[in-house]
Structures are given as C-alpha cells and as structure tokens.
Amino acid sequence: MSTALQVEPTIETSKSGAQLVKDTYKGKVHPDWCPGCGDFSVLSALQTALLELRLSPHQVVVISGIGCSSNLPGFINTYGMHTLHGRSLAVGVGLKLANHELKVICVGGDGDGYGIGGNHFLHTLRRNVDLTYIVMDNQIYGLTTGQTSPTSVKGMKTKSTPHGNVENPINPIPLAMVGGATYVARGFSGKQKHLVELFKGAITHHGFALVDVFSPCVTYNKDNTYQWFNPRVKPLEEQGHDPTDFHKALDKGYQFGEEVPIGLFWKRNDLPTLEDLEPVLHDGGGPLAFRGLGIPGEQCRALIQELL
Amino acid sequence: MIQDVIIGIAGAGGDGVISAGESLITAAALEGYHGMMTKSFGSQIRGGEASCRVRLSTHPVLNPNGPLDVAVALNWEDFRRFGAELPVESSTMVVYESRTGVAADQLPLEGVRPGVVFSVPIAEMAQQNAGTEKAKNIVIIGLLAGWFGIGRESMLAGIRKKFARKGAEVVEGNARAFQAGLDFAEAHPLKEDRKLGAPHNRSAKMLTDGNDICAAAAIFAGCTFFGGYPITPSTEIMQFLDREIWKYGGAVLQAEDEIAGVGAVVGASFAGKKAMTATSGPGMSLKTEMLGLASIAELPLVCINVQRGGPSTGIPTKAEQSDLFQAAFSAHGDCLRPVLAPVSVGDTFGITVEAFNLAEQYQTPVIVLSDQEIAQRKETVEPIDTSRFGLVERRRPTDAELVNYTRFKVTESGISPISQPGVPGGNYLASGIEHNEAGGPTANGETHARMNEKRFRKFNSLKNRRDLFAVEGEPDAPIGLVSWGSVSGVAKEALRLAQAEGLHVKLLVPKLLYPVVETVYQDFFASVRRGLFIEQSFQGQLYRLVRMYADVPARVRPLAKSGSNPIQPTEVLERLREMVASLQATHQHAEAIEG
Ligand SMILES: Cc1ncc(C[n+]2csc(CCOP(=O)(O)OP(=O)(O)O)c2C)c(N)n1
Ligand code: SF4
Numbered sequence: 001m002s003t004a005l006q007v008e009p010t011i012e013t014s015k016s017g018a019q020l021v022k023d024t025y026k027g028k029v030h031p032d033w034c035p036g037c038g039d040f041s042v043l044s045a046l047q048t049a050l051l052e053l054r055l056s057p058h059q060v061v062v063i064s065g066i067g068c069s070s071n072l073p074g075f076i077n078t079y080g081m082h083t084l085h086g087r088s089l090a091v092g093v094g095l096k097l098a099n100h101e102l103k104v105i106c107v108g109g110d111g112d113g114y115g116i117g118g119n120h121f122l123h124t125l126r127r128n129v130d131l132t133y134i135v136m137d138n139q140i141y142g143l144t145t146g147q148t149s150p151t152s153v154k155g156m157k158t159k160s161t162p163h164g165n166v167e168n169p170i171n172p173i174p175l176a177m178v179g180g181a182t183y184v185a186r187g188f189s190g191k192q193k194h195l196v197e198l199f200k201g202a203i204t205h206h207g208f209a210l211v212d213v214f215s216p217c218v219t220y221n222k223d224n225t226y227q228w229f230n231p232r233v234k235p236l237e238e239q240g241h242d243p244t245d246f247h248k249a250l251d252k253g254y255q256f257g258e259e260v261p262i263g264l265f266w267k268r269n270d271l272p273t274l275e276d277l278e279p280v281l282h283d284g285g286g287p288l289a290f291r292g293l294g295i296p297g298e299q300c301r302a303l304i305q306e307l308l
Numbered sequence: 309m310i311q312d313v314i315i316g317i318a319g320a321g322g323d324g325v326i327s328a329g330e331s332l333i334t335a336a337a338l339e340g341y342h343g344m345m346t347k348s349f350g351s352q353i354r355g356g357e358a359s360c361r362v363r364l365s366t367h368p369v370l371n372p373n374g375p376l377d378v379a380v381a382l383n384w385e386d387f388r389r390f391g392a393e394l395p396v397e398s399s400t401m402v403v404y405e406s407r408t409g410v411a412a413d414q415l416p417l418e419g420v421r422p423g424v425v426f427s428v429p430i431a432e433m434a435q436q437n438a439g440t441e442k443a444k445n446i447v448i449i450g451l452l453a454g455w456f457g458i459g460r461e462s463m464l465a466g467i468r469k470k471f472a473r474k475g476a477e478v479v480e481g482n483a484r485a486f487q488a489g490l491d492f493a494e495a496h497p498l499k500e501d502r503k504l505g506a507p508h509n510r511s512a513k514m515l516t517d518g519n520d521i522c523a524a525a526a527i528f529a530g531c532t533f534f535g536g537y538p539i540t541p542s543t544e545i546m547q548f549l550d551r552e553i554w555k556y557g558g559a560v561l562q563a564e565d566e567i568a569g570v571g572a573v574v575g576a577s578f579a580g581k582k583a584m585t586a587t588s589g590p591g592m593s594l595k596t597e598m599l600g601l602a603s604i605a606e607l608p609l610v611c612i613n614v615q616r617g618g619p620s621t622g623i624p625t626k627a628e629q630s631d632l633f634q635a636a637f638s639a640h641g642d643c644l645r646p647v648l649a650p651v652s653v654g655d656t657f658g659i660t661v662e663a664f665n666l667a668e669q670y671q672t673p674v675i676v677l678s679d680q681e682i683a684q685r686k687e688t689v690e691p692i693d694t695s696r697f698g699l700v701e702r703r704r705p706t707d708a709e710l711v712n713y714t715r716f717k718v719t720e721s722g723i724s725p726i727s728q729p730g731v732p733g734g735n736y737l738a739s740g741i742e743h744n745e746a747g748g749p750t751a752n753g754e755t756h757a758r759m760n761e762k763r764f765r766k767f768n769s770l771k772n773r774r775d776l777f778a779v780e781g782e783p784d785a786p787i788g789l790v791s792w793g794s795v796s797g798v799a800k801e802a803l804r805l806a807q808a809e810g811l812h813v814k815l816l817v818p819k820l821l822y823p824v825v826e827t828v829y830q831d832f833f834a835s836v837r838r839g840l841f842i843e844q845s846f847q848g849q850l851y852r853l854v855r856m857y858a859d860v861p862a863r864v865r866p867l868a869k870s871g872s873n874p875i876q877p878t879e880v881l882e883r884l885r886e887m888v889a890s891l892q893a894t895h896q897h898a899e900a901i902e903g
Contacts, residue, residue: 032352066590066621068353084590084620086565116537116565143353144538147547148562160538160550160562219354 022051027075038189038215038226039069039136045192046105046134047076049199060103061095063088065117067109068143069136069215086116089124092131093274099287100275103203104131111141114150114170125181125208130273132202132209135172138217139224146220156223173253176210177246177266183209184249184266188233189216190226191262201264207273214262229260236263243267309505311366313456314374316394317448318359319382321352324445329360330686331449331466335459336364337515337688340507344372345686348393349625350386357386359394364458366505370804371797372685373874376400377502378455380448382430384408384416392874396420401502403451405430405444426496433488438481446482450489455497456504460490513688518656518678521689522612523548525660526584530699531610532558533583535572537565537591540624541680542614545586566591570598570611577607578738580728582664586612588680589622592631593638599673600639605738606716606726606763608667608674608702610660615679615793617871627680628871629793630845632853635675636822642760644767646670647822648776649677649793653687658697659819662776665700670766671726677821679844681794702726710734715747718758722766771825779832781807781814787887788836788864789815791843792850795875799842802880809881811888821850829858838887839864842880846870 025047033039050060060078064070066085073080079102083091088106096104113121113135124133140158141147147160150170157164176184183205187195195213202209214233216226236243241252241263249266275281285291295303315332319325326347333345343364350356363372375395381387381404387394396402396417401424410416412425428451434443446467453460467486471479516524523545526534534549536542549560563569569585576583587595592613602609615631617623635647646666650659656678663674705713705725715736717724724745727734736747742759744750781803791799796817806813816832818825833839839861841851848866867883869875 032356034352034354037353082621118564141538144540144543147538147543150564159543159547160560162551 020051020054020056022047024057025050025077027077029074031075032071033068034219036218038138039072041189041192042134042136042213042215043072043075045195046199048196049203053200053203055103060105063092063104063106065108065112067112069107069109070112072107086112087120089117089120089133093124093129096129096131096275097278099289100281101287105134105203106131107134109142110135110137110139110151111149114172122179125176125179125210127274128180128182128207128271130207130275135212136215137212138215138221140217140221142217142220153223171254172210172212173265174250177250177253181210182207182268182271185211185264186262187211187213188229188262189213190230191233194235198264206269207271232258232260233262234259236261236265309500309503311505313364313377313504315362315378315380315452316359316376317380318357318387318390318394320357320386321355323382325358326360328445328448329362331463332452333362333686334466334515335462337513338462339459340510340512341365342367342369342513342688344369346372346681348390350389357389359390364504366507370801373798373876378403381405382444384410388416396422398422403428407431428492434485437484437488443482443485446485447489450486451493454490454493514691515686515688516653517684517686518653518682519544519684520548521653521656522660522678525657527553527556528694529582529661529664531582531584531664533573533576533581534585535561535563535569536585536587537563537569539588539591541616541683542586542588542612545612566594567598570595573609574598574602574607577609582668584610584612586614588614589616589618589624590620592634596638600641600643601740602673603639603643603645604740606671607738608671610663610667610674610676612676612678614683615677623872625680626872627794628845629679629795629843630849630871631677632821632849635677636853644764644823645673645675646770646820647675647677648819649821650682651793651796651817651819653682653685654689656682657692661697668700668702670770671702671723677793679794705734714745716743716745716759718745718762722762767823770823773820774828776820777828778817779814782812783814784835785812785814786835786837786891787813787884788832788839789813790841790850792818792821795842795844798875798877799880801877802884805877805881806884811884813884824854824857826858829854833861836861837863838891840867840883842875843868844871844875
C-alpha cells in the first residue's frame with residue numbers, strides 16, 4: 001500500500017469507554033436494497049472505516065439526500081439525517097459550522113450529488129468544507145426505477161432514453177479537482193478493503209474529501225455491472241501514482257474505458273478549510289452548538305445601543 | 309349473479325401477483341367489462357412482497373375501494389402485511405396456497421371467519437404442469453378465469469404470446485398450468501350468487517392509467533415540449549413522452565432537477581410552443597419560483613402535479629389530496645393561476661386538454677392536480693372520441709398590432725396579444741420584474757396596480773365555466789356532498805347507495821378548484837342543511853379553501869382523512885344516514901313546537 005493511503009492517527013478514541021466492534025455501527029433497520037446492490041459494500045466499508053478509526057457513533061453524523069443509496073443513514077448506527085433530494089451537502093455545511101468537532105459524512109447517489117445537487121457540490125468543494133462526501137455512483141437513477149443519470153455513459157438505453165442517451169456524462173474526478181476539492185478518490189464496491197482505506201483517508205483528511213464509488217445497480221444498469229468493472233478497475237496505488245501531481249491526476253481522472261483507475265487521485269493539505277477561517281470557531285468557546293442560547297445581558301445592552 | 313367483484317391477490321416478490329392481476333383485467337376489458345386495478349408493494353426497493361386489487365364490474369366502476377369478494381393468498385405472512393388494503397370479511401371467498409399448511413377453518417385472519425374457503429395446491433399444480441413453480445400466477449388466472457367465466461380464450465392467447473419467445477415447451481407448459489386452474493374451478497363451482505353477470509355492453513374497453521393517458525392527452529393537445537425530472541409517482545408521464553413525442557414533432561428534456569425542468573418549459577413557451585412539466589411532492593415545491601415567473605410574464609404552460617403523501621418526502625407511493633393549498637397559493641406576490649383536477653383515469657384526458665386550453669387562452673400557468681391513485685391505477689376507459697375536444701391557441705398579434713407592438717396591452721378582457729421570437733416587429737422583453745404595457749421594467753406603483761388588475765381580470769370569464777363542475781342527485785336535496793379528484797369516485801358510489809335507500813342527497817364535484825367560483829357553491833348550498841366535504845387530506849383543504857370565498861352552511865363539515873387511509877363508500881353512507889336522522893329529529897322538534 002502506498003503511503004498516501006495511510007491514516008494519521010489523529011482521531012480521539014471512544015471516550016465513553018464502550019468497546020467498539022463492527023456491530024456497534026449496525027443500524028436498527030435492515031437495508032431495503034435489492035440483493036446484490038453495490039451499496040451493501042459501501043455501507044460495510046464505511047462501518048469498518050469508522051471502527052478502525054475508533055470513532056464512536058456519537059462523534060459521527062451521516063447525512064444523505066434521496067435515492068436508494070441515500071437510505072444508508074437508516075442502516076448505520078451513528079447520528080444521521082435523511083434530507084432532501086440533492087441537498088445533503090447544503091445541510092452538512094450548516095451542521096459542520098454549528099459543531100465543527102463532528103465527523104460529517106455526506107452520502108448519496110450520482111443523480112442526487114451531480115444532478116440535482118450539482119450546484120451544492122461545486123460550492124461545497126470550492127469552500128473546502130471539512131467533510132467527507134461519498135457518492136454511490138451507479139450511473140443510473142435507481143429509486144425511480146431506471147432513468148438516465150448525469151453519469152450514465154453516452155448511448156446507454158434507459159427508461160427515459162429509449163433511443164440511447166445522447167448526452168455527455170459528468171466526470172466527477174476532474175470536476176472536483178478543478179473545483180477545489182482537496183481529497184479526490186474513486187473506489188469500487190467490488191474492492192471493499194481498498195474502499196475502507198479510501199474512506200479512512202477521506203474521513204481523516206482536513207478539508208473537502210470526495211470518494212466517488214462505482215457501486216453497481218444490479219436491477220437497472222445492465223451496462224456497467226460488476227462483470228464490466230472487475231477486469232477494468234486498476235488501483236492507482238499499484239501504479240505508483242503520486243497524488244500530489246495535479247496534472248497526472250487529471251490525466252488519470254479522465255481515463256474511463258478499457259482501464260478504469262481507482263484510488264486516491266489527488267490530495268493537498270496546504271489549504272485552510274471554511275471552519276479554519278471562521279473566527280468564532282477559534283475563540284476557545286468550543287462548538288457553537290454547545291454554547292448557551294441567547295446573549296448575555298451586557299452584550300444585549302450593547303446591541304441595543306448600536307441601534308440608537 | 310353479481311354485478312361487481314373485488315379480487316385481492318398477495319404473494320412474495322417474484323410470485324407474479326401483479327402480472328396475474330394485469331392478465332385478468334386485460335381479458336375482462338377486452339370482453340367489455342369495466343374495471344380498476346391498483347397495486348401495492350412492500351418497503352423493499354425490489355423483490356419484496358406485492359399485492360394487487362382488481363375490481364371488475366358489468367357497469368362503470370367508480371372507485372377501487374371496498375372489502376374483498378375474493379382473497380387469494382400465496383402465503384399468509386405477505387397477505388397479512390397488506391392489512392387494511394386487503395380487507396377480508398366473513399362474506400369473502402378465500403383461496404390460498406395449500407402448502408402454507410393452514411387449516412381452512414383456522415385462517416390467520418383476526419376475528420373473521422370466511423364462509424367459503426378453498427385450499428388449492430397452487431405451487432404443486434404449477435410444478436406438475438409447467439415444470440416450474442414460476443407458473444403459480446398462471447394457475448391463479450386459470451382459477452379466476454374458470455370461476456368468473458372471464459377471458460378463457462383471450463388469456464390463453466395472451467399466455468401463448470407472452471411465452472412464445474421461450475419456445476414451444478414453455479408455452480405448452482403454461483397453457484397446461486392455466487388449464488389446471490380452469491379444471492379446479494370447474495370441479496369446485498361457485499354458487500350462483502357469487503358469479504359475475506355479463507357486461508352491459510360488450511364493446512372492448514381501453515385499459516390505461518392516469519399517467520399514460522395524461523401524456524397522450526398532452527400530445528393530442530399539441531404539446532411539443534416536455535421538461536421534467538423523474539419523481540414517483542409522476543415519472544411515467546415523462547417516460548411515455550420520451551417514447552412517443554418525437555413521432556409527433558416534439559422533444560423531451562430530462563433536466564438536472566425540477567427547477568431546470570420547468571425553466572426549460574418557460575423558455576419553450578416563450579418560443580411559442582405548447583409546453584408541459586410534470587412532477588410530484590418535493591418537485592412541486594421546487595417549481596414554485598418559476599411558476600411565478602410564468603404568471604407575471606404571462607406565459608402559457610401546464611404543470612401536472614401527481615399528488616403523493618407529504619409534506620417533504622412523505623409517502624411517495626400513496627395518494628393524498630394535500631397539495632391544494634400549495635397549488636392555489638404557493639407564489640409570492642398577488643398571483644392567480646387556474647387549478648384543475650381530474651376525477652378518474654378517463655377524465656384525465658379531457659382535463660389535460662382543458663389545462664392546455666386554459667393556459668393558452670389566459671396566457672398563464674395551469675396546475676393539474678392528479679394523484680398517485682389515478683396516475684398509477686389501471687382502469688378501463690371507453691374509447692375516446694377526440695372530436696369532442698376543441699383546441700385553443702394563444703392570441704397572436706395581428707399585422708396591425710405588430711406596429712408599435714405592446715405585449716402587455718391593457719385590453720378589455722385583460723388578455724393581450726402574445727408574439728414569439730422570430731416574428732418581425734414582435735420583439736419584447738418577457739420579464740419577472742414588474743413591467744409596463746410595452747414590457748419595460750417599472751417600479752411605479754400605479755403601473756403595478758394596473759398590471760395586477762389586468763392579470764386578475766383576465767380570469768373573469770373563467771368563472772362562467774359551469775361545465776367544469778358536475779352536480780348529481782336531487783337538485784333540492786337538503787343533504788349535499790362535495791368531493792374532488794380520485795376520492796370523488798367514493799362520494800359518487802356513496803350517493804348511489806344513498807339514493808338506493810331513498811335518501812335525498814346530492815353531490816358536487818368541482819374540476820376547477822381555483823379560482824373558487826363562489827356562485828357554483830352558493831347555488832349548490834342553497835337547499836343544503838347538512839353535508840360533507842369528502843377529501844383525502846388531514847386538513848380538508850377544499851373545505852377550507854371554499855370557505856375563504858363562499859358561505860358554507862355550518863353543518864356541512866369535512867370528512868377528511870390523511871393519505872393511505874382509504875375512505876369507504878359505506879362509511880360515507882353511514883354518515884348520510886345519521887344526517888337524515890338528525891334532520892328528521894329537528895323537523896319533528898320544529899313541528900312539536902309549532903303544534
Ligand atoms: C425534488 C425531488 N425530485 C425528484 C425526486 C425523486 N427521486 C428520488 S431518488 C431520485 C434519483 C435517484 O438516483 P440517484 O441519486 O443516483 O440514487 P440511486 O437511487 O441510484 O442510489 C429521484 C429522481 C425527489 N425525491 N425529490
Ligand atoms: S434499484 Fe439498483 S441502486 Fe436501488 S437498491 Fe436496487 S440495485 Fe441498488
């Protein structure tokens with residue numbers, strides 16, 4: 001394994017002293033995904049990553065939009081939010097600013113993140129908000145039963161493109177890099193161990209981290225299947241890729257065909273996050289969420305004075 | 309002989325329950341029966357339990373509700389999961405898979421003991437005849453075809469067609485499984501009082517659902533552009549148009565979200581096309597701002613809202629009538645746009661065409677409130693006579709009007725000639741900012757007031773459209789029902805039941821919900837002393853909306869339920885009986901005082 005994927009052990013271990021095991025992260029509801037759906041593997045890899053990072057359920061918030069993949073927060077035992085289609089990042093940013101000590105992990109599908117949520121995607125990575133964004137990219141709209149998505153390949157026949165998709169797909173890797181993300185990776189549901197390392201790297205990264213995961217929809221995408229990906233995916237870590245080389249990373253990010261590179265494309269640690277730049281978060285008062293509600297009488301008088 | 313039968317079938321995913329229901333209703337429609345079919349699924353995304361309800365009748369069917377006459381359970385666990393959706397009573401005939409090992413007198417149905425029960429080795433019959441248990445649903449349609457004398461030939465032909473690709477052996481196997489079902493039914497005949505009569509006319513019916521017929525109506529009305537974004541339960545409208553509209557010179561854009569979808573529709577309308585979008589719940593919320601733009605820029609467009617349970621994600625797969633307030637009022641600023649609602653699958657054709665006509669005539673967005681039930685239930689429809697529907701086009705400027713063209717001219721009717729890009733001399737600015745008659749931006753209060761007045765006045769003639777209201781029953785009845793959308797079918801059936809008991813009742817079904825036409829309600833309520841608004845929403849939104857504009861007698865109250873809680877005609881009937889009794893009591897009381 002390359003050094004780039006190794007995790008700096010900066011995270012606090014469970015303070016409550018409770019023993020952390022994988023079942024700790026098991027949700028109360030059994031996943032409703034179709035048998036064989038790639039999202040099972042993403043869920044499992046995320047649970048393993050949290051365990052290996054010794055993060056307690058109360059330190060983590062998993063936030064999703066709407067879609068099959070966005071049902072994930074219901075299946076994991078952490079704090080969670082199931083928000084609106086395309087809006088997980090918008091909610092995630094607010095949460096992170098209100099309590100910057102939390103590990104915020106936004107999850108969802110390609111339609112959710114790159115279609116309806118595309119605007120929030122661009123602006124959240126531009127701001128370098130310190131959160132992890134996991135996109136379960138199945139190149140189709142699963143929950144609404146199989147329409148074309150922003151990552152559907154050209155020519156693909158779906159319920160909404162009976163004559164084949166005529167549009168060019170979004171490529172989230174170069175898009176995120178150019179947009180200012182500071183950790184850009186791609187995984188594959190068929191390579192779970194590799195995925196765990198990408199997740200750990202993303203969660204410990206200080207800044208906006210994207211992990212786009214090829215997570216096949218076994219029900220509606222008959223083109224980009226496990227069988228299609230298996231012989232094609234090639235871990236960058238086995239190719240001596242240097243994730244600090246922007247232009248090489250861009251080149252690799254554009255590859256999608258006979259060979260599909262997966263792994264950590266790009267990472268930089270030299271940029272401040274949005275929270276770093278927010279003065280109130282560094283005045284020693286701790287997370288805003290745990291400060292008192294309302295303002296002290298003295299400040300109140302000053303405020304009124306301001307109005308006079 | 310009975311005139312009406314309700315069949316409910318439930319099983320595990322992959323049992324083919326839905327396709328059994330579809331075969332049955334298709335065959336019945338071909339023979340001239342009327343029918344409705346609704347489907348329901350468990351919570352798993354795919355492969356979970358599934359059920360369907362098929363209501364067949366010799367006469368037009370008004371709603372799919374009511375207790376089952378026939379219950380088919382492939383396994384009891386799945387059947388019971390559907391609870392109130394598949395209500396079994398003691399009069400229900402129960403057919404179940406023998407392999408469940410349940411004794412016929414010990415069915416796992418709390419508190420109900422059905423009198424007629426058949427334990428049938430369905431899986432075994434499938435295995436023996438077709439060599440696979442997958443043919444269980446074929447055995448079931450054989451049983452039902454045998455018992456109700458429906459579609460033996462057409463179903464067999466359907467089976468042959470369906471399996472033709474899989475080779476002669478598979479075809480014959482399934483044909484044998486079908487025959488095994490027929491034979492079982494023949495060996496266990498139904499009593500005369502459970503058999504279904506002949507259809508009152510034998511002409512074949514169309515079988516379709518509200519989404520498909522809405523899309524077809526849009527094409528008929530001349531819609532050549534659709535912009536939208538997939539969302540349950542409206543997606544099939546876009547998918548139908550994706551498949552069909554190009555044949556009629558139109559195009560579809562699946563946008564990146566609902567805002568872009570309706571944005572493209574606004575653009576296409578400005579360009580001069582009839583254009584439409586369709587959505588549901590959260591998507592409707594997103595379209596709000598663009599609809600406001602279309603209102604002030606006076607651009608025609610149709611927005612179909614297939615209502616589902618809300619707020620927010622709510623219950624995407626169940627109908628609710630809780631978006632009426634949103635349809636009427638979700639705009640900032642003073643704004644009026646017509647809201648229409650169809651009452652059935654068949655009615656959705658005419659209402660969609662009407663929506664385009666109103667949009668064009670009044671240069672306005674028009675909202676159509678369909679709902680999940682109408683959108684996704686399969687229903688028999690009499691073949692549509694398209695000559696009944698006239699088509700309206702927007703008022704274009706004459707050559708004379710193109711000299712010093714004033715797009716937003718304040719006319720007597722409030723409707724101004726609308727040009728389109730490409731027409732020499734007709735150029736103007738369509739804007740969301742308040743504008744003067746020529747289309748130039750203004751912050752002048754007087755102009756704002758005048759333009760608002762014009763934009764409201766243009767709808768005055770809409771209030772004469774009495775044809776958008778259906779009144780049934782005795783004109784002077786002291787008891788009045790009001791209902792709208794799919795639920796009006798329940799009210800209509802309740803009305804029939806009440807009339808059969810000699811009760812004096814009438815029913816008003818508005819299809820134009822907004823603006824509220826006060827006079828229609830005033831006239832209707834003139835004789836009414838007691839009554840109900842029957843609606844599928846917690847608040848009873850039509851009841852509250854009408855009261856904003858018209859006087860509603862104090863003893864007319866809402867019978868309103870949240871979505872996914874079916875209102876039964878019998879329950880309405882019960883309330884009607886109570887009202888009759890209370891009216892009589894007041895009468896006697898009054899007489900006693902006078903005497
Ligand atoms: C505003 C809004 N529009 C549409 C929908 C319907 N909808 C739910 S999920 C979804 C897309 C699902 O695709 P994706 O995000 O790729 O996730 P997947 O189901 O494939 O995991 C859509 C269109 C919605 N819930 N809200
Ligand atoms: S429809 Fe596709 S994405 Fe959704 S659960 Fe099934 S396999 Fe997964």
